[in-house]
Amino acid sequence: MTTITKISPFKNEPFTDFTIEENKKAMELALSKVKNELGREFPLHIGSKKVVTEDKIKSINPGNVDEVIGLVSKATKQLAEEAMQEALKTFESWKKVSPAERAEYLFKAARLMRERKHEFSALLVYESGKNWAEADADTAEAIDFMEFYAREMLRLSETNIHQPLTKIEGEENILTYIPLGVGVIIPPWNFPLAICVGMTTAAIVSGNTVLLKPASTTPVIAHKFVALMEEVGLPSGVINFIPGSGAEVGDYLTTHPKTRFISFTGSKEIGLRINRLAAETANGQIWLKRVIAEMGGKDGIVVDETADLDAAAAAIVASAFGFQGQKCSAGSRAIIVESVYDEVANKVTELTKQLRVGKPEENAPIGPVIDQNSLNKILEYIEIGKQEGRLLTGGVKAKGNGFYIEPTVFADVDPKARIMQEEIFGPVLALAKVKDWKEGMEVYNDTEYGLTGSYFSQDEERIQYALETIHCGNLYINRKCTGALVGVHPFGGFNMSGTDSKAGGYDYLLLFTQAKLTSRKL
Incomplete structure (x- = not known):
């Protein structure tokens, strides 16, 4: 006879804190x-x-x-x-x-x-x-x-x-x-x-x-x-x-x-x-x-001048480079209002430079991409990026007996550029400058994908506008665009991101x- 589990309210499995020695x-x-x-x-x-x-x-x-x-x-x-x-x-x-x-x-x-x-x-x-x-x-x-x-x-x-x-x-x-x-x-x-x-x-x-x-x-x-x-x-x-x-x-x-x-x-x-x-x-x-x-997706984070810029920069880096950017939810585009663009770009660059590349079993923040084909494809996009933007950090294969790439950030990228439009699926981030928050949302929506997105702002009217305007299956406000939880953030996207x-x-x-x-x- 089958024993049926008594149903209790669903709770997400907790993440392990590896700073605890045990x-x-x-x-x-x-x-x-x-x-x-x-x-x-x-x-x-x-x-x-x-x-x-x-x-x-x-x-x-x-x-x-x-x-x-x-x-x-x-x-x-x-x-x-x-x-x-x-x-x-x-x-x-x-x-x-x-x-x-x-x-x-x-x-x-x-x-x-x-x-x-x-x-x-x-x-x-x-x-x-x-x-x-x-x-x-x-x-x-x-x-x-x-x-x-x-x-x-x-x-x-x-x-x-x-x-x-x-x-x-x-x-x-x-x-x-x-x-x-x-x-x-x-x-x-x-x-x-x-x-x-x-x-x-x-x-x-x-x-x-x-x-x-x-x-x-x-x-x-x-x-x-x-x-x-x-x-x-x-x-x-x-x-x-x-x-x-x-x-x-x-x-x-x-x-x-x-x-x-x-x-x-x-x-x-x-x-x-x-x-x-x-x-x-x-x-x-x-x-x-x-x-x-x-x-898949070509996900982005829009940042306006009212935002907490430190939080925005941290979210951009986490979204772009978590698991080497090999997530369909990865934030490979950051769209920043011009009045705070340089400040955010500098913060993102400094945070990215702190990311160590190394072996996954040694728990390095950045590990390898999945295989040789991915490595070759990502390096090709990096060369394209060098023509389409200004390299701030990275841009090369990293050392190691594996498929390692330095986390790469390009600035001043045109919204129509290939590295702003095409899914790279690797540790490559493109920064674009816009005149205001509304243009930022327009640039975000200018893609064939529509999976995840984030908007950083402290203006409630703008946030309400974003909730109605930014076209993606999973939209996050003042947080990173990766890390959906089962039962909390049902996950799926619009347009060429799939069947939602x-x-x-x-x-x-x-x-x-x-x-x-x-x-x-x-």
């Missing part, structure tokens, strides 16, 4: 433990089978390229098809499992991950290049997603709780939410635990089965999550783990007639490709595929369900 030692112990386990081989999970393939994805430490994190078996089209058949078969039984029982698997997994929090974070440090705080926040968010979505499934399963229906005499009318079917989950490498866990558990707790294709640069942490779900007793076939090529496995599953939905987080280019492929109707397909996409699917929000699970109205004459 916490520091615990993290160091976890890093040592995980390091001793690096280099192992990991199989595919297709139903109850563990499949080892000759072709492997080699995951390496971006902060030390000589260190192999793991060798992960690589799926083919044939194996993807086998996984699809397993998912289809399992869906017929999984959809009948009660919402309470499905939620309990998430509660159990959240408890286990909490107990092993530092181990998960340590693997993030090695595989994705996050420092301790960034890795700890990633793991905390993964725990939050499982707790939050489990509670949401219980809430939505209660009759009529989401949409109370108008009562009429002589009829009983009930609106329920039923699962969609088999979905393809394609998470990103920059939050390889939190977003992977959130996307996957939202789908399965809603009654769907999934094919999980993690990012090729961070497949080991995804496997650790899949193994955790197996440990808590999740039936085989609910999550099928099939890392592989996007061009081969990803496209095959996106165009498959039995795929019911695709949940994707990643670049604009790949998101648009998935949306285009999913729109084509395959032979034997009897539904419109649902695409849930979060596709508000992960960690109270309507997110509805995207993985369909509403069924039943009406009975009494």
Whole structure:
């Protein structure tokens, strides 16, 4: 008999304070433990089978390229098809499992991950290049997603709780939410635990089965999550783990007639490709595929002359360079009113120069970017920036046996410049000068993206204007534009930032369900 967790009010998982010696030692112990386990081989999970393939994805430490994190078996089209058949078969039984029982698997997994929090974070440090705080926040968010979505499934399963229906005499009318079917989950490498866990558990707790294709640069942490779900007793076939090529496995599953939905987080280019492929109707397909996409941003912080300039400068630097700027929410543009522009630019430059570049396991503030391709792309943008603006600091590859880049700040950049318009996804910040706060908001909105933004001001009328005018999914006032919390800041953006699917929000699970109205004459 399944034991159902008693539901208490949702609370976010606290971040670890590593200035406390006990916490520091615990993290160091976890890093040592995980390091001793690096280099192992990991199989595919297709139903109850563990499949080892000759072709492997080699995951390496971006902060030390000589260190192999793991060798992960690589799926083919044939194996993807086998996984699809397993998912289809399992869906017929999984959809009948009660919402309470499905939620309990998430509660159990959240408890286990909490107990092993530092181990998960340590693997993030090695595989994705996050420092301790960034890795700890990633793991905390993964725990939050499982707790939050489990509670949401219980809430939505209660009759009529989401949409109370108008009562009429002589009829009983009930609106329920039923699962969609088999979905393809394609998470990103920059939050390889939190977003992977959130996307996957939202789908399965809603009654769907999934094919999980993690990012090729961070497949080991995804496997650790899949193994955790197996440990808590999740039936085989609910999550099928099939890392592989996007061009081969990803496209095959996106165009498959039995795929019911695709949940994707990643670049604009790949998101648009998935949306285009999913729109084509395959032979034997009897539904419109649902695409849930979060596709990045060109986020900015607007600062006017009434703002607390020290707080604004600190927020600009934190937003631009947290996890080396490799966040879709990263504030890669700062738009500053001319009367305080030089002062803010100087403060930003000085704060940036204080950021030390070094190994993530040594908890350096700035670590590596994810791989050689990213390094090359970011360095190309830096060269473009040298033509489009005035270099204040950085602008070069940093020392180290990894993909390190000095945090880079360009001043006097035209709002139409490429480094003000294109997503760089690295530690590059562009500063633009505007004549007044209204022009600052116009410059902010002059982008094809619309994910996060911040406005720094102490003028309440201007703040109210900003709340109505700045066009993005997540707008913050007098704080940084990164660091959304599950349940607190539902996350998703407008325009080319995706479908505004508000992960960690109270309507997110509805995207993985369909509403069924039943009406009975009494």
